[in-house]
Amino acid sequence: MPLYMDCHDTPGIKIHEAEKAHLKDLAVQEKYDVKYISYWVNEESGKVFCLMKAPNKEAIRKTHLLANGIETCNIVEVEGGLYSAFMGKDLRDRDDLVVDKNGNPDGGFRFILTLDIYAVTRLTDFIDFDELKLPQQPLEAAERFILKNNGNIVNQLSYDRVIAVFKTPESCILCAKEIQKEFQSHQVQYTSNEWNFKFTMGLCIGEPVATTDDQIFQKALNESMWYCKIAENGKIVIPIEFEEISILCKTEMDEPGISIIDKSDQGFIHRLFDHINMNISNVDFTIDKLSKEMRLSRAQLYRKLNSMSNTSPVQFVRDIRLRYALNLIKERELSISEIAYELGFSNPSYFAKCFKNKYGISPSKIKVKV
Structure with missing residues (x-):
């Protein structure tokens, strides 16, 4: 059966309340051939996200309505590989609540880094499209820093864009700054007589399913790509929310190479x-x-x-x-x-x-x- 994620906007929700609601879902799931797998609770934002297998979206809606009398804000079908890239390996407690390696609840939100990088050639003769690419060194350096900071490469959507996801805002920002420093200090090494390149980075905070999404993290992916296009060459664009949720982020963001976008x-x-x-x-x-x-x-x-x-x-x-x-x-x-x-x-x-x-x-x- 297909895999789905849904979201519930429940201001003031507490974890123990979500646990009770999940148990009610489990009690009636067989009626509509739904199998609930895990769920995330973000008390600060009042969001709850559920992962399940089901024959269709309507079966999920009916299960939630029967079990708890609530409607879902949105439901998206999820491709397994994309889910794993964003959410990582699930660690669940005995009631299917997703937790981190220390046993603390995982709120489901992730931190997205998009790196836009494109080459400029000085060649004047006919070239293959595959030659209008970057040398491998900067892409390899970016991947190295992403892995170093416990990030995961979601997908290299095209030859000139890398998207990575992190579980903490601090690791996302530190990775971006390390890539920026590496590119700026070694850019000459990465060029030859024919090549040059420019780059920008956009960071954002994303929830798995927003109310208008057609796929997981769609809103966040759009935002991080937009910030890349807004950024000047060599700059990192970060929304002010990073500064609001972390003292370390606030310190790291106070530098010339970073542009902060207010609400x-x-x-x-x-x-x-x-x-x-x-x-x-x-x-x-x-x-x-x-x-x-x-x-x-x-x-x-x-x-x-x-x-x-x-x-x-x-x-x-x-x-x-x-x-x-x-x-x-x-x-x-x-x-x-x-x-x-x-x-x-x-x-x-x-x-x-x-x-x-x-x-x-x-x-x-x-x-x-x-």
């Missing part, structure tokens, strides 16, 4: 990416229209975005489109002109010029192996 700016970033992603193919999507949708003047939008990322709205939107372009070239399903139009460029020549300025080579000179 009002987090809302701005959410709206910004929502509007950009909805209009990524729209040739008529201008900064004036973006400003209007954000309910800001053009000058206000410029100041707000520039203060975060040291870039203009025009350049910011263009860079997002160019990152999509690189992946579309790899897929080989569209011509260069079609990619340009697909990503909102009205002129393929202008698209090619922008692409070359960012990656150092014209898109037409990238060959993709069949």
Whole structure:
């Protein structure tokens, strides 16, 4: 049967109350062919997360309703490998509550680090797409620091992005800072006469299932990737919540190479990416229209975005489109002109010029192996 996780928003919940509710679920689970496996309780946030096998989501809803008279906030189907990557090996007490190695309750929240890193080539001849990659040294260094800090690589989603998950905020921040220091101090070693690279990092706090998620940690993954795009080259972007939950994090975050995003700016970033992603193919999507949708003047939008990322709205939107372009070239399903139009460029020549300025080579000179 499929594996699912659900979430319950229960302010003020205590662990002993969750234990009683879980036992009630177990008592009626067979009626709907559901098998509850484990659960997490986060008393501070008032969240409870359950892991179970079931024939479908409706069976889970009915079981919770019959056992405890409660509705679930959201239910997502979980792929086993992805679950293990995020949550690690479960340690459960006798009542199926997930605990850490010291026997303390595991609140279910995880700390996500996304590393965006891309190469710029000085080669002018035709190159294979596989050559438009980074040297292995920086990727190997990143993996080494992730493992050193007890992190787990969730998935290298593409050649230029690494996502890692940690169980504590301190280990997440320390890992990011070690990667940053290594990259900045040895970047010359990682380049040759043809190569250079840039990098950014975004960190965030994630709950397994949020109310709008379609997969586990979807909201957190989106946020950490957005923070990468907001960050200046070589910088780490961290939401202020890290500072609020840990004295050590507060100390570690007080450095020039780290940008802290407060709660009002987090809302701005959410709206910004929502509007950009909805209009990524729209040739008529201008900064004036973006400003209007954000309910800001053009000058206000410029100041707000520039203060975060040291870039203009025009350049910011263009860079997002160019990152999509690189992946579309790899897929080989569209011509260069079609990619340009697909990503909102009205002129393929202008698209090619922008692409070359960012990656150092014209898109037409990238060959993709069949």
